[in-house]
Amino acid sequence: MFDGGKRPLVEVEGLKMYFPITAGLFRAKVGDVKAVDDVTFTIYEGETLGLVGESGCGKSTCGRAILRLYEPTAGSVTIDGEDVLAAPPSELRAMRPKMQMVFQDPQASLNPRMTVAGIIGEPLDEHTTLTKPQKLARIYELMDKVGLNRDFANRYPHEFSGGQRQRIGIARALALNPRFIVCDEPIAALDVSIQAQVVNLLEELQDSLGLTYLFISHDLSMVRHIADRVAVMYLGRIVELATRDALYEAPLHPYTQALLSAVPEPDPNAESTRQRIILKGDVPSPANPPKGCNFCTRCPKVMDLCRSVEPEFREVAPGHFTACHLHNQTAG
Amino acid sequence: MFQYTMRRLLIAIPTLLIISLVIFLLLEAAPGDPLGEVPLTVPPEVKAKMRTALGLDASWYIRYFLWLKQMFWIEPMHLWDTLFGTHMADDMQRVISFQSRQPVMDIIAQRMPQTLIVVGSAYVIGVLIAVPIGILSAYRQYSWFDNLGTFISMIGFSVPTFFTGVVLIVIFAVKLQWFPMVYDTTLQVTDWASFTKQLKQMVMPVTVLSLFNAAQISRFMRSSMLDNLGQDYVRTARAKGLTERVVVLIHVLRNSLIPVVTVIALGVPSIFGGAIITEQVFKVNGLGQQLILAIHANDLPMVMTLTFIFAVLIVLFNLIADLLYGILDPRIRYD
Numbered sequence: 001m002f003d004g005g006k007r008p009l010v011e012v013e014g015l016k017m018y019f020p021i022t023a024g025l026f027r028a029k030v031g032d033v034k035a036v037d038d039v040t041f042t043i044y045e046g047e048t049l050g051l052v053g054e055s056g057c058g059k060s061t062c063g064r065a066i067l068r069l070y071e072p073t074a075g076s077v078t079i080d081g082e083d084v085l086a087a088p089p090s091e092l093r094a095m096r097p098k099m100q101m102v103f104q105d106p107q108a109s110l111n112p113r114m115t116v117a118g119i120i121g122e123p124l125d126e127h128t129t130l131t132k133p134q135k136l137a138r139i140y141e142l143m144d145k146v147g148l149n150r151d152f153a154n155r156y157p158h159e160f161s162g163g164q165r166q167r168i169g170i171a172r173a174l175a176l177n178p179r180f181i182v183c184d185e186p187i188a189a190l191d192v193s194i195q196a197q198v199v200n201l202l203e204e205l206q207d208s209l210g211l212t213y214l215f216i217s218h219d220l221s222m223v224r225h226i227a228d229r230v231a232v233m234y235l236g237r238i239v240e241l242a243t244r245d246a247l248y249e250a251p252l253h254p255y256t257q258a259l260l261s262a263v264p265e266p267d268p269n270a271e272s273t274r275q276r277i278i279l280k281g282d283v284p285s286p287a288n289p290p291k292g293c294n295f296c297t298r299c300p301k302v303m304d305l306c307r308s309v310e311p312e313f314r315e316v317a318p319g320h321f322t323a324c325h326l327h328n329q330t331a332g
Numbered sequence: 333m334f335q336y337t338m339r340r341l342l343i344a345i346p347t348l349l350i351i352s353l354v355i356f357l358l359l360e361a362a363p364g365d366p367l368g369e370v371p372l373t374v375p376p377e378v379k380a381k382m383r384t385a386l387g388l389d390a391s392w393y394i395r396y397f398l399w400l401k402q403m404f405w406i407e408p409m410h411l412w413d414t415l416f417g418t419h420m421a422d423d424m425q426r427v428i429s430f431q432s433r434q435p436v437m438d439i440i441a442q443r444m445p446q447t448l449i450v451v452g453s454a455y456v457i458g459v460l461i462a463v464p465i466g467i468l469s470a471y472r473q474y475s476w477f478d479n480l481g482t483f484i485s486m487i488g489f490s491v492p493t494f495f496t497g498v499v500l501i502v503i504f505a506v507k508l509q510w511f512p513m514v515y516d517t518t519l520q521v522t523d524w525a526s527f528t529k530q531l532k533q534m535v536m537p538v539t540v541l542s543l544f545n546a547a548q549i550s551r552f553m554r555s556s557m558l559d560n561l562g563q564d565y566v567r568t569a570r571a572k573g574l575t576e577r578v579v580v581l582i583h584v585l586r587n588s589l590i591p592v593v594t595v596i597a598l599g600v601p602s603i604f605g606g607a608i609i610t611e612q613v614f615k616v617n618g619l620g621q622q623l624i625l626a627i628h629a630n631d632l633p634m635v636m637t638l639t640f641i642f643a644v645l646i647v648l649f650n651l652i653a654d655l656l657y658g659i660l661d662p663r664i665r666y667d
Contacts, residue, residue, distance in 0.1 A: 027474070069567055089576075096573025108564035111583055112663055123572040156662040172568070 009212050010043040010066070010180055015075035017058070017065040021287060032073075033287045035061040037236035039075075040313065043180070048206065048213040050227030050244070052220060052259070056283065058236040059216045060104070063182040066214070067099050068092060079180055097127050097176035102202075104185040106165035110157040116143070116168055117153040123175045142171040146201060163194035170201065174209070182214045187222065195219075199226055220263045224248055229319075232256045235294040236286055238313065242320040252322045254301045293325065301326060333658065336666035340651050351643045355636060356396050364630040366430045386430060399636060402427045407437055431631040439622065440638070446517055447618030451607040454538040458545030459596055465546070466553020466592075470561060471580060481550060488547025497540045497613035504536060511535050517617040537614040541607055545599070552595050556588040563587075590660045597653040601645035 016039075018032035035058045043049045053059050065072040068084050077084040079099050087095060103109035110119055120139050124130055130138065140150050146167040157165055166186060173181055183202065187195040199222060205211060217223050223230055224244060231241040232255065240253040251257045258277040265271040279298045284290050290297050296306040305325050313323040366386065367379060374382075383389055387398065402425060409421035426435040469478040505513040512533045521527050560566065561584055569583045608620030615621075619638060626634035658664045 064567075067571065069570060093573040093575065096571065101568075101571045103564055103568060105564055109568045111565040111569070111587065113586055113661070122569075122574070126572065126574050126578070158663045169568075172572070176573075 006044040006046065008042045009045040009080055010214070011076075011078040012039060012041050012066060013076045013078075015039045015062065015065060015077065016073040017061050017070055018073040031287055033285075034236050034289060035286055036065055036072075037286075037289070039233075039236075039238050041231055041238060041241055043212055043214060045179075045212055046206075046210055047228040048215050048226055050223035050230040051214060051216045051233060052218060052223050052230060053233035054218065054259075054283065056286070057233045058286070059218075059233055060184050062233070063101070063184045063214060063216050067101055067182055069101070094127075097123070098178055099180045099182070100173035100176070100178040101182045101184060102166070102169050102173050102186045105189050106162055106169050107157070107189070109169060110165060110172075112157060115154050115156055116148070119157070119168060120172050120175055123172070127176055138175070142174055145174065145205070146171045161194075162190050163197060166190060166194075166198050167201070170198075170205070174205065177209075178211070180212045180214070182216065184216045185218070186215075187219070188217070195222065202226070220260065232259065235283060235289055237294055237323065238321075239295065239324070240320075240322040242317075242322075246317070246320050252316060252320065252327050253295075253324045254299050254326070255295050256322075258300070293323075333655070333666050336658075337651070337655065340654070344647050344651070347647060348640075348644060351647075352400070352636075352640050353396065355639050355643070356392070356399070359632055359636060360392050366630040366632060368630060399427065399633070403637065403640070410435075410437070427633050427637055429626070429631055429634045431626065431629045431634065436634050436637045439634070440619065440641070443617055443619050443622050446515075446616055447604060447607065447611070447620065450515070450534060450537050450611070450614075450616050450618065451541060451603045451620075453534070454541030454607075455545055455599070455603050457538060458542035459549055461542065462546040462549035463553050463592070466550040467557055467580070467585060467588075469550065469554045470557030470588075473558065478554075481554070484543075485547035485550055488543045489551075493540050493544055493607075493610045494613055496543065497536070497610055500536045500540060501613070515614045515616040537610055537616060540613075541610050549592065549596060549599075553588065553592050556591050557584060560584045560588045590657065593660060594653040594657050597649050597656055600649050601642060604642060604645055 015036055016034070017036035018034055020029045021031045021033060022028060023030045037058075039062055041049070051059050051062065061070065064070050066077050066084070068077070072085055075085065079095070082095060082098075084092070084095060084099070114122070117136070117139050120142055121135050124135050124138060128135075139153060143150055143153065148164065148167050148171065152160070152164075157168065160168065166189075169186075186202070187198050190198060202213065202215075203226060206213060213226075215223065215226055227244050229241065229243050230247045231238050232247070232253065233239070234255050240247065240251065240256045242252075247256065248260065251260055254277075258279050261275060261277045265274055277300060279300070281298050284294070284297055290307075292308050293299070293302075293306040293311050296302050299306065303325060309325070311323045311325045311328065313321055314328070315321050316327045366388065367382060370379060370382070380389075387395060390398075406421050406424045406426055409424070410426060413419060413421055427437065428434070429436050429439060432439065465481050469481045472478055501513055504510045510532075515533050515537060519526060519530055519533070521530050561580075566579060566584055569579045574583075604619055607618065608623060610616075611618045611620040612624055623635065623638050625631075626638065655666075658666050
């Protein structure tokens with residue numbers, strides 16, 4: 001649960017990730033795809049921050065930029081007091097053990113020519129001075145931890161099922177005792193029955209190892225299950241950030257309201273009376289976002305102000321942030 | 333793997349038999365007479381006797397089976413004899429060249445070293461140049477280096493070897509006189525001076541051929557690297573905090589080499605057959621040049637045997653490429 005007294009572990013400040021668009025004979029730069037545009041948030045130690053949004057809104061890019069798997073355009077990211085974005089390559093590599101990532105596609109994210117032991121053990125070669133037997137012991141320990149049979153250590157990734165591969169990916173991420181893990185849609189490529197197993201594994205590991213997660217997903221029910229706080233992204237920006245209960249019970253931003261109204265109810269009676277907010281039109285191109293509020297082209301509660309002035313991302317209730325002109329007055 | 337190899341080798345036998353029949357029938361159907369260059373002053377009855385002596389008056393199927401017997405029965409026995417000093421095939425008829433009345437296999441054995449030295453080293457050098465160029469081009473895609481590499485490989489691809497060869501001869505042999513114009517096959521490497529002479533005469537043919545080979549292989553290497561550089565596992569490797577060198581040279585390169593190695597293996601038969609034109613330009617007395625001479629003179633046994641050997645090499649290296657794939661890529665199993 002969110003606890004105001006906790007220490008912030010990850011601080012993201014004004015993060016921008018623009019991908020240049022080039023055109024013409026000499027590849028002149030003609031614009032930017034603003035995949036992540038001025039994102040600010042904090043993740044506290046031991047908590048799980050859920051990051052939700054529709055496809056293409058910049059969730060994954062945001063996760064990768066935080067770990068500097070991309071070179072962000074602007075902003076700062078501090079993990080455990082160390083500035084990630086300013087570090088030169090050698091220092092960055094030394095920081096890698098602290099921050100890890102579980103990737104979306106467990107098939108593509110494992111090198112097909114390496115055995116499981118090779119995949120899990122490679123970070124140990126790079127960052128530790130363990131002897132061979134110690135390394136093997138550590139590999140076995142990690143495989144036990146994620147529920148993989150030790151006999152599989154010399155097999156190749158293609159010999160496993162999707163759920164097992166994701167366990168390999170998690171074991172690999174855990175190899176160097178990280179403090180912060182970005183889970184980039186770790187369950188999106190898995191069967192529903194396996195999703196629960198992997199999420200439960202992530203929760204168990206969080207409890208036993210004191211991990212901090214940034215959990216990126218488009219599965220709102222799963223985020224409600226695992227996250228302590230939730231951030232909602234739309235077109236490269238965070239539109240609302242609140243504790244899980246506050247966000248799911250009383251969403252403030254019209255986009256969050258529309259998004260949550262799309263979650264099906266398991267109870268058929270409740271499902272039949274569920275009021276869906278259907279948004280009109282498509283998401284604008286991140287290369288050419290609308291003037292004013294990013295959501296003004298589709299917002300059911302749009303005002304004249306929204307089309308000209310960009311709303312500020314501000315705290316409207318304790319721990320509840322949103323970027324919407326509707327709530328600027330209430331915050332005073 | 334062993335069973336797979338055996339099965340493939342067994343399948344290769346009927347394949348090669350059919351290939352040999354097709355080659356034979358094509359040569360049979362081709363215009364031209366092996367006695368075409370005999371002077372007109374030779375009386376017709378003498379000509380008929382010569383025809384009988386060459387075995388040309390027999391039906392095509394008899395000559396085909398005779399060739400099969402000579403090629404697969406007598407020639408291996410003769411090889412056994414020369415290797416172990418036995419006398420099994422002493423008075424049996426071997427495959428004889430119409431042109432020189434010498435056994436075809438002896439001529440091939442004489443000419444093989446020239447081809448292997450010149451064309452083989454060109455292939456090796458081409459691969460050694462192409463792989464690093466491909467890696468760097470892909471890693472720095474669209475940089476000036478990549479653009480230069482693309483330009484040079486376009487030249488290597490599109491300009492034929494008989495043109496680049498002649499250009500090199502004009503510049504370096506005629507104008508600058510750095511290298512000899514003609515490759516001297518009789519040169520014996522005995523001391524330092526003859527060794528440098530050998531190197532000098534190899535420079536131009538090897539340059540021409542390796543430019544051509546490197547152009548192809550560097551393109552394969554580049555596109556294979558680009559395929560793999562965009563893969564998710566590369567991001568995983570970076571997230572592990574590995575150095576860029578390890579990421580590129582261990583993770584990406586090893587995966588990228590799988591298709592490239594098979595392409596390189598498939599190109600090996602062309603060492604023996606593909607350099608026909610270049611050998612002709614530089615007067616290297618290799619197998620390719622021999623094939624051209626034999627075709628001009630309607631030397632049917634020689635053309636037949638050389639073409640068949642190329643076919644065997646192609647079938648063999650196809651198998652080797654497939655096996656290499658199985659060894660390099662753990663996802664592929666031959667059971």
